[in-house]
Amino acid sequence: MNRLSDQTGLKIFVGVLIALAAVAAVISIVRLDTFGEKSEGLGKKLLDDIKELSKIDPNLILYEESGKRINTGFTQSRALAVDSKGAILVAGDRAVRIFDPNDDTISQISLSDQAGCVAVGSHGRIYVGVENHVEVYNADAQRLARWNSLGNDALLTGIAVSNDGIFVADAGNRIVIRYDVSGQIVKRIGQRNPETNVPGFVVPSASFDLALSNDGLLRVVNPGRLRVEAYTLDGDFEFAWGKASASVDGFCGCCNPANIAVLPGGGFVTVEKGLVRVKIYDSEGTFVGVVAGPEQLLEEGGAYIHEFPEQAQGVGFDVAVDADGRIFVLDTIKNVVRIYTKKEVE
């Protein structure tokens, strides 16, 4: 009798167990995200709150947008420069367009390929980095020279001109090339060399820029190291500034700053991509303030979330400064140039 009741008890136990297991298995199958469509991505602990980071203290914003935005007319704008007379040069698609604010005229230099950078030198000469080589034009848009290619791997993304030569940032080869005015290579700057303390450029994406400072040194962004480095024109590494941080005074992401320009007073303007920020640093590299953050630069406000991978890989906004200290920002998403002037101190 006891054995019979034991057997019955076992059968009930097994029946309940099987029922529970069946329910658990069915729930597991139903909840199984076979196609990865229910994924919520990485856990919060692995993510920065971009929305939060995009908010900038209004007291830190020292500039305001002024004047009419310049519509470049490009579908893919890339680079920006301002000449000594105030003309604005924008490189995009397969051309460089010159917007003269004095008489509202627009002229164009047609190119064989897409330009990655543009700069204006003395006598109004325009230097354009086209893929892997430099082309030189006069003010009348006539080509004066086409310098030798730097090789198939080269990708010119930054250019600066002075009386000492033309300096080109080659993101493909992660190096800065110094040319003389005739287009001959004078120096290769920034190749990693532990003996001379040159750290080498880390360029994970096609964002690599430089600027010639008033102190006679070359400032080159080292985006992978999240800092700006100073070199003599002969390529000696002097010092670096910038810290890796998501806070407003640092540089964050994989590779920032993306672009740099020099202010008339000796400070610098940097542009970051991803979390788009245009910021001011003094000549020592100390954070001063913000020109514009995501809430000012992006129409929707808040952080810009990339919808397509190719957007994330695109170049960042470019920046230039005129003699009056006005800051020009090329919005490579809307393909417009925004002009920022310093806020009046109350």
Add this chain to the structure above:
Amino acid sequence: MRRLFYILIATAVLSALCVSASAEMRFPPPEFEGDYVMPTTTTPHPHPDIYEYVDVAVLAAALSLASYLTLKLRSRRAIFVLMMLSLIYFGYWRKGCVCPIGAIQNIILSIFDSTYTVPITVSLFFLLPLVFTLFFGRVFCAAVCPLGAIQDMVLVRPVSVPYWLAAGLRLLAYLYLTLAVLFAATGSAFLICRYDPFVAFFRLSGNVNMLIIGLCFLLVGLFVGRPYCRFFCPYGVILRQLSRLSKWRVTITPDECIQCRLCEEACPFGAIRRPAVEWPAVEYAKARRRIAFLILLIPVLIALCGWGGSLLKNVTSRMHPTVRLAERIYLEEAGEVEGVTDPSTAFRATGRTIEDLYDEASVIREKFVTAGWVLGGFMGLVIGLKLGAVSVWRKRTDYEADRAGCIACGRCFKYCPREHVRLEKNKQEIS
């Protein structure tokens, strides 16, 4: 009791592994500081072909040994040892892949897709157990299949499943096989591999839901002998039919049956058939009429199930990535869902037109209509034949192992008193 304790300990250890498997993967941040030098990109060497042939050789050797142990040596202990070795080699060492169960899909896909070629080793993995079954019965299930072994290992307190219930549940295996063939033939998915409940245990890693499903099978397997093998295994469906034709097969004892019923008690798989006398004439006449009715019913069942299968095209075709993508894009375009998925983003980046995608998806969906008719019809045939089978009376004078259901585990001859006597006699004769 002690065995139960060990099993519970093992279950606890496996559960702990599940917890570690569900932990989020972390990766180190990119190292841009210091003297880090980016390593040069290297291409991993392909898996040497020789290992695949070694696997085939091991499979052939294991099947040969299993045949010898079940038919000649008749030792449950030896079969169990071989089963454990197979679990270690094919399960934990080779991580459950390649396996004959999943190879069904490779074979099916190669039949329907001329661009897909099955490696010879995969074909051998599929064929070898079938050939051995034709000659020696289900020796693959007995001692070579790692999925069977892991379930056999946890079986501690078997309870019998009523015959009618077991027969009904076996339809799930046919349904699973049908769906696996459908999705493999249409290039949609390898269903058997995707829902392998034990592979996560073999790899000590996997989706937490699949680990739970595997754990459920093992929990049920504590009391119900090999639930996956008996009620779900699609390869088992094929082996069952071939085993009916096998030239040699396991017998409870080659000696005279004394009808002690110990074998029936010992078999946890309900594979022992009782002796049966002739039917009374009245019952016989009723059964004849019933079978005649069922035979007439079979075409109706085929047509009904085939029709049902074709109607399911909207559901079944979702397993195909193109159809799924087209549906997603449609929902996004109609504004019925928010956001985008990785596949829809990737599709939009290709520049292909949405209409082109819809056209392709429509063609694929039509294939599911045809396949639904064929495979639904097959399910109807199976149901009809099964109904017929339960109505057929077979006369038996002794307890016998069911030709299809017996997996040659050797438990019955361990318990058979006549087998003990026979083996003792053999020993005496040898000595």
